[in-house]
Amino acid sequence: MKRDWPAQLLLPVFLLAALPFMSFSTWLTLTVAGAAMGMMLFLMASGLTLVFGLMDVITFAHGAFISLGAYVATDVVAAMPEMVASHSWAAALAVLAAALTAAILITGVSGWIFEVVIIRRVYGSHLRQILITVGGLIVAQELLVAVWGANPIPIAKPAALQGSVVIAGASIEIFRLVAVALGLAVYVCLQLVLSRTRLGLMVRAGVENIEMVEALGFRVKRLFVAVFIVGCALAGVGGVMWGIYQGLVTPAIGPEMMILVFIILIMGGMGSVGGAFVAAILVGLMTNYSGFLAPKLALGSNIVLMVVILLWRPRGLFPLVKS
Amino acid sequence: MDELLKLSGVVTHIGSYHILHGVDLSVRRGRVTMLLGRNGAGKTTTLRSIMGLWKPRAGSIVFDGTPIGTLDTPDIARLGIAYVPETMGIFSQLTVGENMKLAATTARFNAARLDDVFRFFPILKTKWNDRAGLMSGGQKQMLAVARAIVENRRLMIIDEPTKGLAPAVIDQLIACLLELKARDTTILLVEQNFHMAQSVGDDVAVMDNGRVVHTGTMAALARDTELQTRLLGLSLAAHQ
Ligand SMILES: Nc1ncnc2c1ncn2[C@@H]1O[C@H](COP(=O)(O)OP(=O)(O)O)[C@@H](O)[C@H]1O
Ligand SMILES: [Mg+2]
Numbered sequence: 252m253k254r255d256w257p258a259q260l261l262l263p264v265f266l267l268a269a270l271p272f273m274s275f276s277t278w279l280t281l282t283v284a285g286a287a288m289g290m291m292l293f294l295m296a297s298g299l300t301l302v303f304g305l306m307d308v309i310t311f312a313h314g315a316f317i318s319l320g321a322y323v324a325t326d327v328v329a330a331m332p333e334m335v336a337s338h339s340w341a342a343a344l345a346v347l348a349a350a351l352t353a354a355i356l357i358t359g360v361s362g363w364i365f366e367v368v369i370i371r372r373v374y375g376s377h378l379r380q381i382l383i384t385v386g387g388l389i390v391a392q393e394l395l396v397a398v399w400g401a402n403p404i405p406i407a408k409p410a411a412l413q414g415s416v417v418i419a420g421a422s423i424e425i426f427r428l429v430a431v432a433l434g435l436a437v438y439v440c441l442q443l444v445l446s447r448t449r450l451g452l453m454v455r456a457g458v459e460n461i462e463m464v465e466a467l468g469f470r471v472k473r474l475f476v477a478v479f480i481v482g483c484a485l486a487g488v489g490g491v492m493w494g495i496y497q498g499l500v501t502p503a504i505g506p507e508m509m510i511l512v513f514i515i516l517i518m519g520g521m522g523s524v525g526g527a528f529v530a531a532i533l534v535g536l537m538t539n540y541s542g543f544l545a546p547k548l549a550l551g552s553n554i555v556l557m558v559v560i561l562l563w564r565p566r567g568l569f570p571l572v573k574s
Numbered sequence: 575m576d577e578l579l580k581l582s583g584v585v586t587h588i589g590s591y592h593i594l595h596g597v598d599l600s601v602r603r604g605r606v607t608m609l610l611g612r613n614g615a616g617k618t619t620t621l622r623s624i625m626g627l628w629k630p631r632a633g634s635i636v637f638d639g640t641p642i643g644t645l646d647t648p649d650i651a652r653l654g655i656a657y658v659p660e661t662m663g664i665f666s667q668l669t670v671g672e673n674m675k676l677a678a679t680t681a682r683f684n685a686a687r688l689d690d691v692f693r694f695f696p697i698l699k700t701k702w703n704d705r706a707g708l709m710s711g712g713q714k715q716m717l718a719v720a721r722a723i724v725e726n727r728r729l730m731i732i733d734e735p736t737k738g739l740a741p742a743v744i745d746q747l748i749a750c751l752l753e754l755k756a757r758d759t760t761i762l763l764v765e766q767n768f769h770m771a772q773s774v775g776d777d778v779a780v781m782d783n784g785r786v787v788h789t790g791t792m793a794a795l796a797r798d799t800e801l802q803t804r805l806l807g808l809s810l811a812a813h814q
Contacts, residue, residue: 452676456665463663466625467677467721468651571667 258568262529269540279421281539287427289535290434291496294489295508296515296527297441298482304458304522304571306475308370309377312384313512315391316362316483317505320354320490322395325404325500327353335409343409347429350495354487362483366476388506395502403501406494430492437485438528445524454478458522458571510550511538514557520567529568578603578729578760579624584633584643586623593619595784596633601729601777604758606751608771608792611781612807617764618660620781621733624762625657626650638728656722660733660764664714666707670698673706677721684725691720694750712743719750729760736767748773772796780805 270278299313327350328335334342369387373379412429415422445451457464457471464471486505493508494500515534519526534553541552560568579601586594594616601607609617622628624635626647635643642650651657665673674691678684692699695716701709706717715735722730736744744767751774754761765771771778775792788795788805795801 449675449681452668452672456668456672456676459665459667460663462627462647463659463665464676465647466627466651466657466659466663468648468679469676470646470648 255569258529258564261568262532265533265536269536272540272544276419276421277543279419280423281543282536283421283423283427283431285536285539286532287424287430287434287496287535288538289532290431291489291492292508292511292515292535293434293528293531294437294485294492295505296512296519296531297437297524298478298485299512300516300519300522300524300527301454301458301478302475302482303516305454305461305471305478306374307377308374308475308479309380310370310384310387311381311509312365312369312387312391313482313486314506314509315388315395316358316486317490317493317508318392318395318500318502319361319505320358320487321406321494321500321504322399322404322490323354323357323487324350324491324494325399325406328406328409328495335407338410340411343411346409347412347491347495350491351488354491355484358487358490359480359484362480363476365483366479370479392502392506399500399502401502403499405499406497408495408498412495426496430496433488433492437488438524441524450474450477511553514553518557518560518567520564520570522571523567523569526567526569576603577601578638579762580634580636581620581624582634582636584620584623584630584635586619586628586630588619588628593784594623594630597623597781597784597786599779599786599789601760601762603760605776606755606761606763606774607777607779608775609762609764609779609781610766610771610806615781616784617781618733619784621657621659621731621762621764624650624731625655654728656725656727656730658718658722658730658732658735660737662714662718664706664709664717666705668706669703670706670709670717671702673717673721674698674724677724679725687724687726690753691724694723694753695720695746712739715739715743716746719747723750723754727759729762730754731762733764734766735763736765736770744770 266282273281295313295317299310302308302310328346331346331349334346337343365387369383370380373383408426412426415424417423445455453464453469453471453474457474461471490505494504497504511534515527515530518533519528519530533556537553537556538549542549545552564570577600581597581599584594584597597616597620599609599620609620611617619628623630626642626645630643633643634641637650637653637655640653642653665676668676674683697713698717698720701713706714709717719732719735722732735747748770751761751763755774763774772792778790778792778795779786780788782805788801
C-alpha cells in the first residue's frame with residue numbers, strides 16, 4: 252500500500268475524536284470492544300474483498316459461510332464439555348483451535364463446491380452473480396436449518412475466556428482481546444503472503460490486470476478458486492468467533508453481518524485488504540461509540556460514516572487501480 | 575518454409591462487431607515480421623486473437639505445429655510466447671522488481687538474461703524497488719519489453735512499443751530489438767514508426783479492414799513508395 256497519510260491518519264483521529272464525549276475508562280472499554288468487533292468483521296470481509304478485486308465477482312452468499320462456521324463451532328464446543336469448563340488457558344485455546352480448524356475445513360470445502368457449482372457459471376456478469384448468489388444464500392440457509400434446526404443454538408464460551416480484566420480502570424473482556432489477537436494475526440499473515448510470495452504477487456497483479464497475468468502464463472482462474480476457498484474459510488473463522496462472542500447461533504447470524512461487511516468493502520476500497528482492515532476497525536469502533544452515545548443510531552451512524560468517506564474518497568479509502 | 579506461427583482465415587468478433595474477416599499471416603522462425611496498417615485495421619485484434627484474449631470464431635492458428643486457436647491464454651503463453659500489449663500491461667501497484675519476478679517463469683532469474691535487461695535499460699536497475707506506476711511512459715515501455723525478454727522465449731509479440739515515446743527512448747528500444755534479432759529471436763511486431771519498422775523488419779504483412787492485404791519483405795516495401803501510399807496512405811519517408 253502506498254503512503255497515503257490522510258487515509259492512514261483517519262483511524263487515530265477517529266479514536267481521539269471520541270474521547271471528549273466520555274470518561275477515559277469508558278472510552279478504553281468501548282475502543283477494545285470496537286476493535287474486537289472490527290477484527291471479527293475484518294475476518295468476514297477480507298476474503299470477500301479479494302474475491303471481488305481479483306475476478307470482479309460479487310457474492311451475496313458469503314453470509315451463509317459465516318453462519319456455517321458458527322454452527323460448526325456449536326457442535327465442536329458441545330463435544331468438549333470438560334475442556335470448556337476447565338479454567339486452564341491451554342484447554343480454552345484447544346477448544347478454540349478445534350472449532351476454528353473444523354470450521355476452516357468445512358467452510359473451505361463448501362466454498363470450493365459453491366465456486367465450482369455456481370460462481371464459475373456467472374463470471375463476468377454482475378446481475379447474474381447477484382441473482383444467483385441471493386438464491387444460493389436462501390438455499391444455504393434452508394440447508395443450515397435442515398441440519399441444525401430453526402431454533403437458536405447456545406454456544407458456551409470456554410471458562411478461561413470468560414470474564415474481564417481491569418486495565419487502567421477499564422473492564423475489558425478477555426474474549427475480546429483474543430479476537431483482536433486472532434484478527435491481527437490473520438491480517439499480518441495475509442499481508443505477508445500478498446507482499447512476500449509469488450502467489451501473493453499474482454493476486455495483487457491480478458486485481459489490477461487479470462489479462463496480463465494470464466498472458467504471463469498464470470492460470471488466474473485456478474488462483475481465483477483458491478482465493479475464493481480462503482475467503483470462505485476466513486468467513487467461517489469470523490463466524491466461529493462471532494458465534495462464541497454472541498453466545499447464540501441462528502441461521503441469520505451471518506447474513507445479518509453482511510450489511511456491515513459491504514459497508515466495509517465499499518469504505519475500504521473494493522479489492523484492498525489493507526482498506527478492509529482499516530474500514531472494519533472504523534465500523535467496529537463507530538458501532539460501539541454510537542451504541543453508547545446514541546444507541547438508536549448504531550447502524551445509521553455507520554452508513555453516515557460511509558457516506559462521508561465516499562464524499563471525500565469516492566472509490567473508498569485505499570482504492571485500487573484497474574488497468 | 576519454416577513457419578513458427580501461422581494464421582489461416584482467422585475470423586474474430588468483439589461482442590457483436592465483426593472485426594477480423596479471415597486473416598492469413600505467417601511468421602518465420604528467426605525473423606522479425608512487421609504487421610503494419612492504418613489505425614483500426616485490426617492489428618491489435620490479430621495479436622489478441624493469437625494470445626487467446628479474443629477467441630477466434632473461425633480459422634486456425636498454429637504455433638510450431640500445435641493448434642492454439644482454442645487454448646486459454648495462460649496455456650498459449652506457456653508454449654513460450656511473450657506478449658507486450660499496446661497498453662503495456664504494467665502492474666502499477668507492484669514494484670519494477672515485482673513486475674519482473676512475475677514475468678520470470680521460476681522463482682530465480684536467469685542471470686544472463688537479467689544482465690541483458692539491465693544493459694539494454696539501465697534505468698530499470700535504478701528503479702528496481704520503486705512502484706512501477708510512478709515511472710514515465712518510456713520507462714514503463716522499457717519494463718514491458720524487459721518482462722518479455724527476461725526469459726528465453728520462442729516468440730515475442732509486441733504491439734506498437736514506440737507509441738507516444740521520445741526519440742531517445744525509441745532508439746533504445748531499436749537497439750534492444752536489433753540485438754535480439756541478431757540472436758535469431760522470432761518477433762512479430764506491430765509498429766507505426768517507420769524508422770523503427772525499417773531498422774528491424776525482415777518480413778512485412780499489411781492489414782486493412784480486418785484482412786492481410788499484402789505480404790513481402792520489408793526491404794521491398796521500403797523501396798516502393800507507390801505501394802506504401804496505396805497500403806498505408808502515407809509514404810515511409812513522410813513517417814520519418
Ligand atoms: N473492445 C472493442 N470493442 C469494439 N470494437 C473494437 C474493440 N477493440 C477494437 N475494436 C474495433 O476493431 C477494429 C480494429 O481495431 P484494432 O485491432 O485495435 O486496430 P489497430 O490495432 O490496427 O489500430 C477497429 O475498428 C476498432 O474500432
Ligand atoms: Mg492497435
